[in-house]
Amino acid sequence: MSSPKTLKVFTLICLLLLVACSQKRPVLYPNYHLQQVGDEAAQTEIDDCIRFAKEHGASSDSSGKVAKSTAGGGAVGAAGGAATGAVLGNVGRGAAAGAAGGAAVGLVRGLFRSREPDPVFRRFVEKCLREKGYEPIGWK
Known part of the structure; x- marks a missing residue:
């Protein structure tokens, strides 16, 4: 049992x-x-603009950002862990622990940053919505 x-x-x-x-x-x-079309129709048109942007090469995919952040966190963690391990007498174990911790931090940081849409994708969707009569004011 857990x-x-x-x-x-x-x-x-x-x-x-x-x-x-x-x-x-x-x-x-x-x-x-x-106000004339209502929220339901507006959400459908947002979906249409997102699909239109993806069909024309503007990608919302942020997986590259996550991988880069994870790798960077692992490298920084390994360096910090190795330094700590050198002081405490076990460089290898310190580097391994630091790399694992750094990669975990990098992964979580990357996941949260990846929620931000790609700037080109964002502008594409906003232009599409403006052409349909909407006024995008931000992303949430």
């Missing part, structure tokens, strides 16, 4: 991953056009 502490840690990790993986979407100013 201990309550293990279950809490697992639940926290799952929640962090769920939040980190959710994509941001445009937020629309409630102008006359939005």
